[in-house]
Amino acid sequence: MFNRRTKIKELLAAEPANQEVTVMGWVRTFRNSQFIALNDGSCNQNLQVVAALGLLDEETLKRITTGASLKVAGALVPSLGKGQKVELKATAVEILGDSDAEKYPLQPKKHSLEYLREIAHLRFRTNTFGAVFRIRHSLAFAIHRFFNDKGFVYLHTPIITASDAEGAGEMFRVTTLPFNNPPRNEDGSINFKEDFFGKSTNLTVSGQLEGELAAMAFSDIYTFGPTFRAENSNTTRHLAEFWMVEPEMAFYDIEDNMNLAEEFIKYIIKYAMDNNREDLEFLAQRLADEEKQLPQDKRSEFGLMEKLAFVLNNAFERITYTEAIDILLNSPAYKKKKFQYEVKWGIDLQSEHERYLVEKHFRKPVIVTGYPAAIKAFYMRMNDDEKTVAAMDILAPGIGEIVGGSQREERYEKLTARMKAMQVPVEEMQWYLDTRRFGSVPHAGFGLGFERMVQFVTGMTNIRDVIPFARTPKNCEF
Ligand code: 4AD
Ligand code: MG
Secondary structure, three states: OOOOOOOHHHHHHOOOOOEEEEEEEEEEEEEOOOEEEEEOOOOOOOEEEEOOOOOOOHHHHHHOOOOOEEEEEEEEEEOOOOOOOEEEEEEEEEEEEOOOOOOOOOOOOOOOHHHHHHOOOOHHHOHHHHHHHHHHHHHHHHHHHHHHHOOOEEOOOOOEEOOOOOOOOOOOEEOOOOOOOOOEOOOOOEOHHHOOOOOOEEEOOOOHHHHHHHHHHHOEEEEEEEEEOOOOOOOOOOOOEEEEEEEEEEOOOHHHHHHHHHHHHHHHHHHHHHHOHHHHHHHHHHHHHHHHOOOHHHOOOOOHHHHHHHHHHOOOEEEEHHHHHHHHHOOHHHHOOOOOOOOOOOOOOOHHHHHHHHHHHHOOOEEEEEEEHHHOOOOEOEOOOOOEEEEEEEEEOOOEEEEEEEEEOOOHHHHHHHHHHOOOOOHHHHHHHHHHHOOOOOEEEEEEEHHHHHHHHHOOOOHHHOOOOOOEOOEOOO
């Protein structure tokens, strides 16, 4: 058995009593031919390994370079140096894998995030990305814990589908037909009957429709999986492949839905604050240092930790879309013509509008409800005014839309009428309509963009830096 070792996180918390331990990890730095800073990814801090002069021969010393992997046995002792409680007094050092110091792309200095994106296969070994991806993991775990504790069933919805859940037509096609000579119908169109599934198929944009089917049996379900959107948006908030959490609840109205979403967001933030303090503090410091470069008026008034605590301790603001438009129309920004996009009832709120509401006007997360039916998906429940739907978007400072959700249209006649009006193929979606035919109930749900949530918690400004390997327009490396 090879893996007889203790993780560095555990050792750093241990009482040093000369106990014999073995560690394995990667060299961050090597100073004075004696002091090795070793990291195994279990936490942000390195373990100081002291290789006493004379312990290692010249040849081995030369091979202890940044990036090399080591197995070290020794005694855990109190540290004499500053900044750590314990250190490892090495008795044996074995080099598991060499790393040519000249060629290693990660030098022991600060690299730009842009550069690190190009070497995303190695960036996990930096402090910043170590922290980001440990926090990402914690948030994912907290999501499962939250729903499990509430008795929700985790439902795996399909990745390949034949329907467009959002009706927005932003789908990646899945096919095995030949590109250059696909089978054609008499009218020249492609004959998908000959395709793998006997019909035209895509990567899913959302697991919601299948989620609704299961909620009509289990009451409360959630999905948490990858979703795909072929929208050509090259922004700091859009990915072509992202992870979405979608709970769906029977016997919920829009207010129940908002309450659950707010409780959920607060729960997972608190989980990270309780379990990832060291990583969060590291990122908070990183952000504070970065902000020092900015002019005074561009700096945020809160640090990362204060921002998270503020969100936990304050109720989200709840307003209607109509109120949001009024606020925008009466804003100094509007009067000074600071908005690039038009503001009037009926528009889809642009990112600049969302940010104004959240960052300038309310200075906290805002839940907007009652959007115009014309700009929202076919499944949203029509309000009594016949103009707006029971939609809810949650907008977060620095991020904009982090959650999109709604109460669903459970009334068969109203749903089919809206589907027809929006040119959703009613015939092909009889399976979905069956839930409205047989024991339909009021129900609601929402989708949380997982990467946007990780951005919010870590303070990372670019969504490409919170997913291990980003897929964006014209970019599919690794
Ligand atoms: O608002 P959206 O499109 O809603 C749905 O897909 C619903 N079916 C959800 C539901 O009710 N079950 O997407 C939900 C969230 C957005 O609020 C945003 O946070 C995130 O998914 N999102 C993206 N994140 C990263 N990159 C993209 N291209 C995203 N598009 C949406
Ligand atoms: Mg949305």
